[in-house]
Amino acid sequence: MPEFNNKAMYKLSYGLFVCTAVQGDKKNGCIINTAVQVASDPNTISIAVNKANYTHDMIKETKTCNISVISKEAKFDLFKHFGFQSGRDVDKFSPEYPSSSYAMADNGIPYIIEGTNAYFSLNVKQEVDLGSHTLFICEPAFMTVLSDVQSCTYEFYQSDIKPKPQAVGTTPKGETVWRCTICGYEYVGEDLPDDFICPICKHGKDDFEKIIR
């Protein structure tokens, strides 16, 4: 009998997307890996967005968003900018964010033009409460191709874009600090729980290194 192995979850494949929304004067966006075409007639795309994300609340309120499809040319900075910080704390479309990186769609929502190969403007038709996430079931109002570069899968992000974690150090006598090699978040404690998820960038234990102070 094969044994239960939750590593099977890592065998599911995903694309990666910047999901952008606008509410009043506020423009924002986050990285998601959960945009999928789920029906063809009518053409339907679903996205699952964590309720903790600011973008989630903006989509729930405005019932519309854009999805920019990330390509293999994307830099790690794109993931850091949209995936490792919240629009609650920073303005992701402040003047420091280069205006050459994005353009405004007809629906008044930005889409990303650097490191992407297509974008969709989506209108939310239904919502399903999935506990941690809301599944927004959407109809595309517009879509276009921006480049012929291949789409970036989650696997390609893990193997070719995300910086490699460094080796774990030896346990010091005093305070043990585990640092997230992706975003720098530090956890203090001898043992990092197996199911620990970085509160900033949402990466797991494998991306933490033990550092000596």
Ligand SMILES: Cc1cc2nc3c(=O)[nH]c(=O)nc-3n(C[C@H](O)[C@H](O)[C@H](O)COP(=O)(O)O)c2cc1C
């Ligand atoms: C590679 C990657 C994939 C992610 N996938 C998702 C996802 O599918 N759904 C989601 O809600 N958040 C996902 N996130 C996390 C959000 O992008 C992240 O929490 C973001 O900072 C939220 O920003 P906001 O609060 O401004 O909306 C992902 C992050 C990364 C780096």
